[in-house]
Amino acid sequence: MGFCWSGECGNRPCWAGHYVPWHAGWVGPTVLLCIYGFCSMMRPIEPFVTVFLTGTYKNLTTEQVTRQVIPVWTYSSLVLLVPVLLVTDFLRYKPVIVLQGLTYVTAFLLILVGSGVRSAQLAFFSYSIAMAADVAYFSYIYSVVPPSYYQRVTGYVRAAILLGYAAGASLAQLLVSLDGVSLYWLAFVTLISVSIALMTSFFLPMPKTGLFSNEEYSADQTKSCVDAVLFFCIWAATGRCGFYQVTSYVQVLWVHIQPNNFTAYNGGVDAISTLSGAAASVAVGHVSLEWSVWGELVLGGFTVLIAGALFLMDLTDNIWISYTFFFLFKTIYMPLTTICTFQIAKKLNRRRYALVFGLNSFVGTVLQSVLTAIVINTKSVQLPITSQFLIYASYFAAISLLFTVRGVYKVLHLKRPAAGSQAERTNSMPGGSHL
Template sequence: MGGSRAHVITSDRWTNMEAVKRWRSSWRFPTTLLCIYGFFSTVKPLEPFLIPFLTGPDKNLTTEQVNGQIFPVWTYSYLSVLVPVFLLTDWLRYKPVLMFQSAVLFITTALLRWADGVAAMQAMQFFYGVVTASDVAYFSYIYSVVDLKRYRKATSYSRSVQLLGYTVGSILGQVLVSFDLMSYNHILVFTMVLTASALVTSCFLPMPEQSMFFHPNPSTKRGDADSNTSMDEIKEEDKGETEEHPQQEKPKESADSESCGQVVLQLWRDFCQCYSSRQLLYWSLWWAMATCGYNQTVNYVQVLWEHVQPSQNFSIYNGGVEAASNLLSAATAYSVGFTEVRWEQWGELALGGFSGLGAAALFLMTFVGNIWVCYCGYVVFKCLYMLLITIAMYQIAAGLSMERYALVFGANTFGALVLQTIITSVVVDSAGLGLTIIPQFTIYASYFLVISVVFTLRGLFSIWTTRRHKGRKSEKGPPDCEEHRL
């Protein structure tokens, strides 16, 4: 009896070990770990209350210092490190950049907790710009460790969990502040614990064996039949040269520099080919312009709320508003998948019309001077942007391979940051015009109004051209119809 029972226990353990091994080798294991990492790295309870914290007794900064000297550093930092981080992410194969991101996020929170003064807060914003630029590793990692058929599920899980993290952080921050359960400083310490959990989780992520450009999978075809020269062709040429001269081995440094040169050359060819499509160019233009305006609005909206209703005189609900805007934005974006609309025909008109509604919401936030109008206008504005950016992402990605997906989206983000840097340096930075918050938001609202006019006119022109083309076809009738009658 004892021997048979021991045999059963050993058999059960062996079965459990086999099940664990199968799970660890499946796509669910890295996806689950990445989702855990994404959740803990985005739960930031203090983020909706950053302006009251910086301008309150803890840091004792003025609104002008925060608005004109501290916040602009994030934009400059994000722009300066985006391209290097994008290349390093691919070269280092994602995981080291994720670990680096969580470590820098920990440093950012520590500076926010223990450092004082304008210079220290500017350093904090610089590090946060590095954290934001490293998001490319989070959104690219999953594509290197799961099969193509799992892309949709893995992407939806990782993005949804990140949104859940932002929502939980906003709600948690609102509860802690409203019921006075924690001080701002204690909330920051709690955030550091969550960030440390993300760092530990990133250590257990499996290391990808390949990446998109520097470490491609030689057995995977890119699927770009219309490409002039692919990476596979370049590799075949290199292979042929090696076979012709087997005794002449290239030094490692030369091979590495040549590989980097091939990657840069291929990136440039893919970039030119993608943007040769006029349709993609218009969608990307809206992406860059609207994302620039959206980032500026989100970055400085707390300053506007503080101006309309100072936190010292009012029980603020910034966390609840952020949570509501995230949830409604997710629902709005999700609904796009169930909307039967020919976006290739009506999309540009939708971009113009909804951008106009966003401009109207910003004008109301700026001139009404009521905190609840500001809150509602912000929720409407954010939902409209998330709706349109989802449509734009779908339209752009529909005809692209995954490599070009990352390249085009990265290029659009870079374009948005260039525009944002120009606006920040001229409008916001104290070294430029250094405008106060009301003139700033007047410019942002007018900016979206210009976007609305441009894309509405473009959409109307596209519809008129399409209908005119169809009308000419119907007038000509079916080809060779007279011959068939004879």
């Protein structure tokens, strides 16, 4: 008797002799990928990285971080996403995941020991490579496990990522608030965590084939696929743009609201909002709704709340109110992006996941680069951080308007033929004309 790594016996003890190399079944790769995801996302320095860079540790100004350092990540991601997407399938995922781990280590090593604007820019460039490689991480599992386990392993991997991020943010908050630990220690713990992730990546089994190589699709299949998922892809891309823009600069807003606040609760807010968003994402997966009819209206309606939360974050000068509405923003965004993900996945051939999700990331990054160029790096404008968040709120309001109008039209369009068919059936019944 023993544990069955092949997965044939599920979670039960193995009596049938299903002893195969641990990496040959679905359990081994899933466990390793979850460990990698948890460790790579447990980055306690992130909720305080702006404070770390602008404080006495690195002595950069808020202006330098806002206009010279953070935009490097946005623009580099735009340039890197396409080549990474193209080589990911060719290299069969694992080498790109190893590269992601290596660039995470490089990024946080530079943040820990580097100094000056150039070092910070190089750190954010390395970080952008790691972010571009996310497509390999999220697609790898589908190339090494049978389709019957896709839903299960997707849930495990998603949970590991969210728990890792929440654990890092919680640890950061506890160390800073209770023990007054130096932010250098948070950067050091982050470096250790991503180093463990890098070492774990070497043990991942190599997939035998790619996901979308050598696949042929008919024109009818392609048209049907596009008609089902187009608007969910649009929201996924535009929502990603707005989300990363807000999360990249929200710490700058908090420094503006409450400057020189070393005991800020950035980590606690990040942890709680991540866990809340994760719970909402799990809950939305159990909602019984005809998503093909109501999905776009739901996206439009809840995006209104995101826009409202950002407007109120922008208007307040109270850090606790700003924290509260950031919590609301993140809690709403996560289940909405989950809706888009499972709707896209339901309609696609599984071998197209990497391609479509990669393209969504690319389009989102293009939009983010355009928004950054207009809002952050236009020398003649030089908008303050409060004006920037007013633009982000307006951006989500525009998305909400588009999806609400489209959703209302779709509901009315689909319900009207159904009502007409019901009337025809009633009239065709004996004596129906007398009712």
